[in-house]
Amino acid sequence: MTVIRIGFALALAMIASACDGAGGAMMDSAALIEGTGVTATVSERADGRFDVDYVFAAPQTAMIFSRSTGDYRVGAWEVAGEGARLERLNGFDTLVFDAPASQVSLVAEPRFVNPEGDYSPFVDFSDGGLALFTGQFDLMPVADADAAAALEGRLDRWRGEQPVLGVRVRSDRRMVFEGAVREGAIEDVSLGGGSFVYLGDGEIVEGRSYIGVIDRGLPDWVLASIDRDMEAIFALYETRWQRPLDERAVLYFAFGGYDNPGFSNKGGVSGSVIMLDTSGEAMREESPRLRNYLNWFFAHEVAHQFQNASGARNGDTADSWIHEGGANTMANALVAGMTEEPGAYIDTAYAQAWTNCLPALQDGPLRGAGARGYFGAYYDCGSLVSLIAAAGAPDGDIYAIWQAMQSAALDMDEPVSADLFFAAMSGLGADADLVRPLRRIVIEGVVDPAGELRAAMAMTPLSPEFDEAGQLTGFGAQN
Ligand SMILES: [Zn+2]
Known part of the structure; x- marks a missing residue:
C-alpha cells in the first residue's frame, strides 16, 4: 500500500491536516507516541538550537525527509553520536544508518528559509519568538542511500507504507498550539501533514x-x-x-x-x-x-x-474557483466595509480581477484553469462569478449560496461542486438566463469571455461600468 499525503499548497483550502493533541502520560520521555511509526522529540536548547531525538517503531536502514525542498538541513543539522549520517541525495535530505537503527539523535539549528511551494520550517519573530512547522520532521523509509538517490527528488516515486508521524515539542518558553497556550510540551500527530507550534513571549x-x-x-x-x-x-x-x-x-x-x-x-x-x-x-x-x-x-x-467549518467536503481541485473565488468575494466586501471608501475599494478589486481573469477564460473554461497554468483564475474569475451569482440571487447573498450549497452537499453525501453551486444560486431566486452563461463560463468555456461576463453582470443590479477599451472600471450601484 502506498499512502502519500503531503499538503503542499499555500493559501489553499484543501489541505488535509490530521492533528490531534494527544495529551498524556508519555510527555516527559522521548518514547514513541502511541500509534505512530516515527516520533520526533524536539527540545529547545539554551543555545537556540533544538535536540531532535527520533524513535522508530521498527528498525530502519535509511530514511528520507519527505519535505526536503529548500535544502536547509545539511550544514545546519548534525547527527549526534556515531552510526548515522545526514546527506542530501538528489534532492532528498537522507539519514543513512550503518546498521538497522530504532533511534537517532540530531541537533538542529533553525534556518529561516522560504521553500518554494512548501511551508517555512521555522519562522522567526522579531521579538525573539519562533514558530516551527512539525511537518519538517516527517521521515519515510528507504532501503539505502542508492534507493534515496534513485527517487531523484520525486516523492511520487517512493513506494511503501508511510509511517504516521508524531512530533513532541518541549520548551521552557510559552507555547501556542491548536488554539491554546501550553506549557512544557505538546504533541502533534499527522500523516503527511503537520502544524505550526509557536514558542515565545509574543502578544x-x-x-x-x-x-x-x-x-x-x-x-x-x-x-x-x-x-x-x-x-x-x-x-x-x-x-x-x-x-x-x-x-x-x-x-x-x-x-x-x-x-x-x-x-x-x-x-x-x-x-x-x-x-x-x-x-x-x-x-x-x-x-x-x-x-x-x-x-x-x-x-x-x-x-x-x-x-x-460546515463539514461539507471540498470538491475537485479543478473547481477551486468555488472556494478561492468565494473567499475573495467575501474578503473584498468585508475589507471594503472597514475602509473609508468602500465603493472605491470594491471597484479597484474587481477591475483588477477582470484584467487578470480574461486571459484564462480566453484559453478555456474556468474549471481546470489551474492545470492549464492559470491558477490565479480560480481567485480572479472565481471572485467575478461569485459576485455575479450573489448579485443575481435576489433571495440571498454569497453566504446564503454557500450555506445552501454545503447543506445540499451534506444531505447528498457529495463534495461541494459547480452543480451544487449553481443549484444553490437557482434556489435563491436566480434567473435561469443568468445561471446558463455562468455555467458556460465555468464548465464549457466561451468564445467571448468579456462579452459573456458583461452580459451576465447586466442581468444583475450591479450596474457595471466600463471604459472605452471594454475594461471593467467599477460599479454604479454598490451593494
Ligand atoms: Zn485561499
Whole structure:
C-alpha cells in the first residue's frame, strides 16, 4: 500500500491536516507516541538550537525527509553520536544508518528559509519568538542511500507504507498550539501533514473564534489596529455565517524587520493555522494600503476557516474557483466595509480581477484553469462569478449560496461542486438566463469571455461600468 499525503499548497483550502493533541502520560520521555511509526522529540536548547531525538517503531536502514525542498538541513543539522549520517541525495535530505537503527539523535539549528511551494520550517519573530512547522520532521523509509538517490527528488516515486508521524515539542518558553497556550510540551500527530507550534513571549490576542500571536516588533501603527481589525473580521464572519468557529483559528503574525526594500509577505494555511510572515522597509510608514492588504489577506484565509467549518467536503481541485473565488468575494466586501471608501475599494478589486481573469477564460473554461497554468483564475474569475451569482440571487447573498450549497452537499453525501453551486444560486431566486452563461463560463468555456461576463453582470443590479477599451472600471450601484 502506498499512502502519500503531503499538503503542499499555500493559501489553499484543501489541505488535509490530521492533528490531534494527544495529551498524556508519555510527555516527559522521548518514547514513541502511541500509534505512530516515527516520533520526533524536539527540545529547545539554551543555545537556540533544538535536540531532535527520533524513535522508530521498527528498525530502519535509511530514511528520507519527505519535505526536503529548500535544502536547509545539511550544514545546519548534525547527527549526534556515531552510526548515522545526514546527506542530501538528489534532492532528498537522507539519514543513512550503518546498521538497522530504532533511534537517532540530531541537533538542529533553525534556518529561516522560504521553500518554494512548501511551508517555512521555522519562522522567526522579531521579538525573539519562533514558530516551527512539525511537518519538517516527517521521515519515510528507504532501503539505502542508492534507493534515496534513485527517487531523484520525486516523492511520487517512493513506494511503501508511510509511517504516521508524531512530533513532541518541549520548551521552557510559552507555547501556542491548536488554539491554546501550553506549557512544557505538546504533541502533534499527522500523516503527511503537520502544524505550526509557536514558542515565545509574543502578544496574544484572543476572540471567540481565534487566538492570535502577534510579533511585538511589528510597527506601532500595525500593533495599534491589529487587535481591533482581527476582532472586526471575525465578528463580521460570525454574523454573516451565523456561527462561530468550533475549532478556534490560530493566527501567527511574524515580522521580519525593515531591512529589505519595499514590502514582502509570505502567507500559508495549515488546517486551522494561518501564518503571515511580513517584512520590508515600506512597513515603517503608516499606510492605509498596507493595512488593507494585511486585513484582506487575513479575511481571505479566515473565510476558508468558515467555509471548512460546515463539514461539507471540498470538491475537485479543478473547481477551486468555488472556494478561492468565494473567499475573495467575501474578503473584498468585508475589507471594503472597514475602509473609508468602500465603493472605491470594491471597484479597484474587481477591475483588477477582470484584467487578470480574461486571459484564462480566453484559453478555456474556468474549471481546470489551474492545470492549464492559470491558477490565479480560480481567485480572479472565481471572485467575478461569485459576485455575479450573489448579485443575481435576489433571495440571498454569497453566504446564503454557500450555506445552501454545503447543506445540499451534506444531505447528498457529495463534495461541494459547480452543480451544487449553481443549484444553490437557482434556489435563491436566480434567473435561469443568468445561471446558463455562468455555467458556460465555468464548465464549457466561451468564445467571448468579456462579452459573456458583461452580459451576465447586466442581468444583475450591479450596474457595471466600463471604459472605452471594454475594461471593467467599477460599479454604479454598490451593494
Ligand atoms: Zn485561499
